[in-house]
Amino acid sequence: MAAALADKRLVFVTGKGGVGKSTVATALGIAAARRGLRTIVAELSGQARAAQAFGIAAPSGEEVRLAEDLHALSVDMEQAMEEYLHERAGRVGDLLAASRAFHTFAHATPGMRELLTIGKAWELAQDRRRVSGAQPYDLVLVDAPATGHALGALRTPATFAEIARVGPIAHQGRTIDATLRDPAQTAVVAVALPEEMPVTETLALRRGLREAIGQEPAAVVVNACLPERLGPRQAKTVAEALSAASDRVVHAALRAALSQQARADAQREQVARLGDAPAPLELPYVFAEALRPAELGELADRLEVLL
Amino acid sequence: MSGVADWLADTRVCVVGGSGGVGKTTTSAALAAGMAARGLKVAVVTIDPAQRLATALGLDELDNEPQRIASERFAAAGLPLGEGELWAMTLDPKRTFDELIARLSPDDDTRERILANRVYRELSDAIAGSQEFTAVAKLHELAQDGGWDLLVLDTPPSRNALDFLDAPDRLRAFFEGRALQTLLRGGGAGLRLLGRGTGLVLGLLRRVTGAELLSDLSDFFRLLGGLLGGFRERAQQVEELLRAPGTTFLLVTSPEREPIDEALFFQRRLRSAGMTLGGAVVNRMHVDADALAGEDDALLDLPARIEQAAGLSPALAKQVAAAYADEHRLARRDAANMAHLRERLGGRVPLLQVPLLEDDVHDVAGLVRLYVHLFAASEAP
Numbered sequence: 001m002a003a004a005l006a007d008k009r010l011v012f013v014t015g016k017g018g019v020g021k022s023t024v025a026t027a028l029g030i031a032a033a034r035r036g037l038r039t040i041v042a043e044l045s046g047q048a049r050a051a052q053a054f055g056i057a058a059p060s061g062e063e064v065r066l067a068e069d070l071h072a073l074s075v076d077m078e079q080a081m082e083e084y085l086h087e088r089a090g091r092v093g094d095l096l097a098a099s100r101a102f103h104t105f106a107h108a109t110p111g112m113r114e115l116l117t118i119g120k121a122w123e124l125a126q127d128r129r130r131v132s133g134a135q136p137y138d139l140v141l142v143d144a145p146a147t148g149h150a151l152g153a154l155r156t157p158a159t160f161a162e163i164a165r166v167g168p169i170a171h172q173g174r175t176i177d178a179t180l181r182d183p184a185q186t187a188v189v190a191v192a193l194p195e196e197m198p199v200t201e202t203l204a205l206r207r208g209l210r211e212a213i214g215q216e217p218a219a220v221v222v223n224a225c226l227p228e229r230l231g232p233r234q235a236k237t238v239a240e241a242l243s244a245a246s247d248r249v250v251h252a253a254l255r256a257a258l259s260q261q262a263r264a265d266a267q268r269e270q271v272a273r274l275g276d277a278p279a280p281l282e283l284p285y286v287f288a289e290a291l292r293p294a295e296l297g298e299l300a301d302r303l304e305v306l307l
Numbered sequence: 308m309s310g311v312a313d314w315l316a317d318t319r320v321c322v323v324g325g326s327g328g329v330g331k332t333t334t335s336a337a338l339a340a341g342m343a344a345r346g347l348k349v350a351v352v353t354i355d356p357a358q359r360l361a362t363a364l365g366l367d368e369l370d371n372e373p374q375r376i377a378s379e380r381f382a383a384a385g386l387p388l389g390e391g392e393l394w395a396m397t398l399d400p401k402r403t404f405d406e407l408i409a410r411l412s413p414d415d416d417t418r419e420r421i422l423a424n425r426v427y428r429e430l431s432d433a434i435a436g437s438q439e440f441t442a443v444a445k446l447h448e449l450a451q452d453g454g455w456d457l458l459v460l461d462t463p464p465s466r467n468a469l470d471f472l473d474a475p476d477r478l479r480a481f482f483e484g485r486a487l488q489t490l491l492r493g494g495g496a497g498l499r500l501l502g503r504g505t506g507l508v509l510g511l512l513r514r515v516t517g518a519e520l521l522s523d524l525s526d527f528f529r530l531l532g533g534l535l536g537g538f539r540e541r542a543q544q545v546e547e548l549l550r551a552p553g554t555t556f557l558l559v560t561s562p563e564r565e566p567i568d569e570a571l572f573f574q575r576r577l578r579s580a581g582m583t584l585g586g587a588v589v590n591r592m593h594v595d596a597d598a599l600a601g602e603d604d605a606l607l608d609l610p611a612r613i614e615q616a617a618g619l620s621p622a623l624a625k626q627v628a629a630a631y632a633d634e635h636r637l638a639r640r641d642a643a644n645m646a647h648l649r650e651r652l653g654g655r656v657p658l659l660q661v662p663l664l665e666d667d668v669h670d671v672a673g674l675v676r677l678y679v680h681l682f683a684a685s686e687a688p
Contacts, residue, residue, distance in 0.1 A: 016327065017326065017327020017328050018326065018329070018566070019328065085515060088515050089511070089515060092511055092514075093515070096512070109426075109524060110426065110431060110433040110434045111429075111430040111433035113433075146327065159430065162429070163425050163426060163430075163520055163523055165517070165519050167516060167517015168514070168516065169517050169520055170517055170520070193328075196667040196669050197328075197667070198328075227630075230623075234623055237619065238623070241617035242617075244617070245616060246616070250616040252631065253627050253631035254617060254627060256627075256630050256631040256633075257626065257627040257630035259663075259665060260633065261630075263663075270667075289564075289640050
């Protein structure tokens with residue numbers, strides 16, 4: 001399980017909708033910050049879940065500090081565009097950024113949002129930041145959109161480079177694409193649940209990644225794995241006890257244990273489908289009402305091996 | 308409490324919405340099968356079914372048109388369809404978008420040039436709302452074809468369920484990017500429309516994007532401009548279909564807080580858009596462990612109680628008690644979230660809960676199990 005994420009600059013966390021990408025990205029961020037890496041969790045889909053978990057307000061486009069060495073940013077397309085234009089063309093760029101016609105253009109161009117947001121994630125990981133006065137980050141954890149959209153976004157820089165052929169966008173596209181393809185700088189973490197659809201989507205992500213940026217996932221994280229409380233022999237004993245139980249609460253407890261075990265067995269089969277290259281890292285099911293920094297910290301303990 | 312058959316009594320089109328990972332696809336398929344079992348001719352349009360489910364239904368062949376599911380598959384699992392028919396299809400968004408472009412193109416030349424345009428070919432997936440819009444466009448096409456008693460649409464998976472409702476507007480705005488077409492054509496009346504400085508903007512634009520990209524984009528938008536009239540009409544019809552009296556939305560959610568909050572947000576949007584919400588289904592409820600209601604102290608003595616009453620070893624009794632404590636905690640969380648949902652939905656929206664099933668639903672037998680829960684409280688057919 002040598003994912004060595006701490007050696008990368010840019011780590012994309014993706015997977016099917018609802019599998020806990022934000023949770024994994026945030027917990028990884030906590031683990032990295034503990035190591036003293038200046039870390040930022042960058043969210044591409046306009047939400048600010050990392051900051052929310054810490055109870056901190058995070059206006060779109062603002063880098064906020066969550067804890068020692070841990071920051072979060074909900075990437076804002078407009079702002080990313082203004083920064084890009086300013087760096088590209090200085091005052092002329094600012095003029096463009098202020099033009100309504102240009103905004104119409106940027107919003108209408110298919111893929112421009114993806115290009116700009118992924119460009120912003122890339123920018124966070126540069127030693128020389130575009131944003132004046134901004135400090136560089138050791139590690140940028142991108143809380144990416146769900147698999148299909150994430151693959152689309154990862155492909156965008158190369159697509160623009162190809163369509164534009166020459167000119168600044170082509171150049172920028174090529175530079176970002178080269179970073180994405182370089183396993184020394186960029187890694188992808190696939191998040192799944194131990195269920196049919198998320199596992200299938202993880203397998204599809206593996207193929208899609210190869211095609212999009214020529215990389216394999218550096219790590220596969222399986223979220224919300226139930227504990228294995230009963231072996232086959234014990235499950236049999238419990239099943240026999242269930243048919244004889246008359247105490248209402250004991251009956252319910254025996255049923256709960258069997259039901260949980262049946263679900264854990266089904267999960268096991270799904271995890272097996274993921275294979276072992278890389279070996280999936282299992283996170284326990286968190287039996288809590290909400291994930292707060294304490295729960296995230298426990299998940300971070302488990303994720304440390306990926307750094 | 309009533310079952311979904313009552314909610315869908317006079318429904319011709321049922322749109323199933325909710326956030327990703329809550330069981331929308333299986334719920335759509337199970338309710339379509341259940342309505343077919345009531346003698347209706349039903350088609351279900353899904354976006355991305357689990358492979359095993361697709362195989363179980365015989366849906367592996369993708370030709371972007373509904374196919375009839377062999378009734379024997381359901382009869383064998385205990386749900387005879389009788390006179391009813393169940394049809395299903397998996398939507399291919401890219402292909403549906405190509406078909407839409409082809410249908411809206413004023414002539415063959417325009418069609419060929421759009422389909423061959425590099426911006427269209429490489430980036431049409433990235434047109435905001437295109438996948439969502441193609442789903443409703445397909446629904447509309449099937450509704451036009453007629454012959455269906457009920458159409459069920461499983462909406463595309465996305466982080467935000469509202470993407471689906473916003474899609475027609477976003478795509479219309481995209482097609483209507485008239486200011487943009489004028490800008491890219493770079494001349495004449497457009498300059499006055501856009502105000503001063505447009506020539507300058509165009510020059511700067513070339514500087515930050517590169518001339519080739521600009522020329523492909525310019526072509527792309529000019530060609531799309533020719534489709535605008537047809538597209539507007541289509542978007543209008545699609546919106547009318549979504550508001551039609553025979554169209555009902557169903558919300559699907561899991562009992563976790565985030566999907567529930569999203570479902571509530573979706574409901575408010577439906578209401579303000581004048582669309583009908585038929586009911587909400589809460590999947591994956593932890594309900595079994597609720598026997599302890601009101602006597603949480605009993606959790607402490609549970610291992611001993613299990614040991615005595617069931618004759619298990621202390622170690623095993625401890626494991627069983629721990630499993631129960633887990634499930635109990637989740638059952639309480641789910642019940643609280645369910646109460647929140649019920650309160651916020653108000654009394655008029657019927658709610659149905661489906662317990663967590665021990666395995667993913669990935670075959671016909673699983674769909675029939677789900678069907679039993681969805682239709683349990685309905686009036687008999």
